[in-house]
Amino acid sequence: MTALTVIGGGPAGYVAAIIAAQRGKQVTLIEQKDLGGICLNEGCMPTKSLLESAEMFEKVKHVEQFGIQIPVNEIGISWSGVQGYKNGIVKKLVQGIGYLMKKNKIKVIKGKASFLDAHRIQVDGAGKQEMVEADQVIIASGSGPVSLPFAPFDGEWVIHSGQVMSLPSIPSSLLIVGGGVIGCEFASIYSRMGTKVTMVEMADQLLPGEDADMAAVLHKELEKANVQIYTSTSLKNLNAKEKKAVFENKDGLHEQRADYVLVSIGRKPRITEIGLEKIGVLFSKQGIQVNEHMQTNIPHIYACGDIVGGIQLAHVAFHEGTIAASHACGQDVKVNYRAVPRCIYTSPEIAGVGMTEKQAREHYGDIRVGEFPFAANGKALILNEQIGKVKVIVEPQFNEIIGISIVGPRATELIGQGTVMLHAEMTVDVMENFIAAHPTLSEAIHEALLSTVGHAVHS
């Protein structure tokens, strides 16, 4: 039996380990912290738990609109309760992965992995050292937050996303540097918990990767929740002593005090400290170089997940981990990034798949765009969440559906339909007679789709 070692127990690593074990490899997984990686411990899952608490609080505050009477002035947040709920979920999920490792007979070693040569890896655990030999290796060591050159993370005032979710209490003020996905999600969480949030973003809009009209909907809602947003603004200085930030835009210099500064300006692959230079694997600051099978320049060594750069999302890591392990087991498979959903868990949620309108215009020139507002959707009215819209982007020659963007209620769940359409390479005519269930939010997708060819019914 060939021995395969996986470095990193995050979404890419643990999935790769399970797939390889299922295909008959003798698998060892090395993880320095808890199984599940950033996603389970400091990313996707705990933030979603916090968001749910914030959302629930917001709902309960407005529950009278639904005809339910409660003493509204008596409701409040127990921060330890919110943290407890979050930690409970994380614990369960981490245990679940531990169970999957056992079930698939994967040997898990806790410690820091570092290559000695292309087939031997040293693991430094708590007080003991171990050496692992492997016929094949999958590197899935993930990524870490990018810090500001003039103000590294101190864990006290300047903090990263992993730290901001476990603060001792709800801060009265929070400065968020970076209006990307992570910054916007924490702005949504803390603004609704009562924190005074300020955001600073260098680009001229929040979520620079998404279309301006989608980001604008979120921008407006965040402002309604008392978030102060500075776009086209750059951070000049952070003074930890005075807990004061200085930033600049066309209106001049601004000073802002805050209990904490969350720096969320991106994540970088963890390429250092694992001995990559010793084994001759090609890599750069952007990550380890791989081919379409997730194979490095050394054929028996694979890399997947955030360590290879590209799209840093857990579900992309699942896919890449699956491809890496399957290929290592002799299956001729390659990655396919055609239909990768993008989910932003803000309030309202934003989700997209395929091209944005901006990208599509750059790529195709003339395109067809169909939109449908949730204000015209019956189910959204019942949910009392009528903000937002669905946008479907269609290429003009064959009416191929090339992109779907949603801002509004349950956008991250709704995008699943769009992902199917793009994955299956659908054209509008194929989807035109599709029956959308009524009354549902997803009707909005179908209506937006119809309006690309001028056939929408309810708008």
Place this chain on the structure above:
Amino acid sequence: MATEVVMPKLGLSMKEGTVSVWNKRVGDFVSKGEIIANINSEKIEMEYESPIEGTLLEIIVPEGQGVSPGTVICYLGNPDEKVGGNAKTSPNLLAQKEEAAAVSVVEVEPVIPSNIQSNKREIKISPIARKMAEAAGLDTEMIQGTGPQGRITKEDVEQAIAGQSSSESSSKLEEEMKQRVNQDVEQVDRIPVSGIRKVIASRMQDSLRHSAQLTLTMKADVTDLVVLQKQMSEVAQKQYEVKLTLTDFVARAVVLSLQKHKSMNSAYVEDQIHVFGHVHLGMAVALDKGLVVPVIRHAQNCSLMDLSNKIKLLAGRARQGQLGSEEMQGSTFTITNLGAYGIEHFTPVLNLPETGILGVGTVQDTPVYKGEELQKRSILPLSLTFDHRVLDGAPAAEFLRTIKQHLEEPFSMFL
């Protein structure tokens, strides 16, 4: 309002028709039932009777241009009427027109049920990939799919298009080179492929692409048969005024052999082998404009004289372009004869969905050892192409041997 006259649909499988001749000119008065044009399609040429009375106002489709059924080919009406404003026909109207036009032609029921006519495998392809392939004029069967279970993806089509244009450009280059070499030396005629040529082209290509065909050859000693044929022919000429040919005997031998080896009298359609109880014998006839295959229906019930009669009758009608499309459908086995051109063995192409086709060569006087003695014998080369998906080499060889036995012992055909 001027009345549209549309290209009629002759049979369910018709995709294109050509006006080979316009018998009327613009301004001519046409009475109902009068022949206004000759239509060429699916190996037949038919006369097109005018569905109504009126003056031919405008000819839309010129001679030689292929169009799909339902396309307006001309307008009839009062001489003072103007055509136009009505150029676009709604689908409903079109259907009515098509029906009206079809009244004047024989509505042909295909002999083989439509569900076994198609021999194409189902292709897994994404909607956008299909559209792109169609737009690029690519045959989706020629594209290698890399998606799940070989599904053809957009990327596959893009690659195929890229490959096509590169091969096009290389062939263009070749052409340029040729032209440079042959400058002003040779003249090239470019003939648009339409009508019967187009049908033959696509059927032959389909046949080679969609079956596992191979050819077995055998020689039959027809010395005795030639003698018998001469004797019988004299009698037949006197009594029935029919000339009995060697082909008639071969046809008879084939019909008898098919009845003995039923697996050869079959068709492979959609993963099913259809074995026929009747023998509808196709006889290939070469015409100037292309090959046609009239069919002798229920040949198993025909005597030698019946067969001989029908073969000559159908061949005659074929040469005069009078065959109806129903006379060219439903064959279960085909015979093709290149003997008149001195051909010996050859590799006939299956007339799909049939399982077998027999190629008949030219009779040659050949020295043959009979025991220790060298004799002059008449030898007939036979070439049997069969579909290996339906049956294997041994049973196909047995079938061919049965034909040979009948031809070598001609009296066996009358027992």
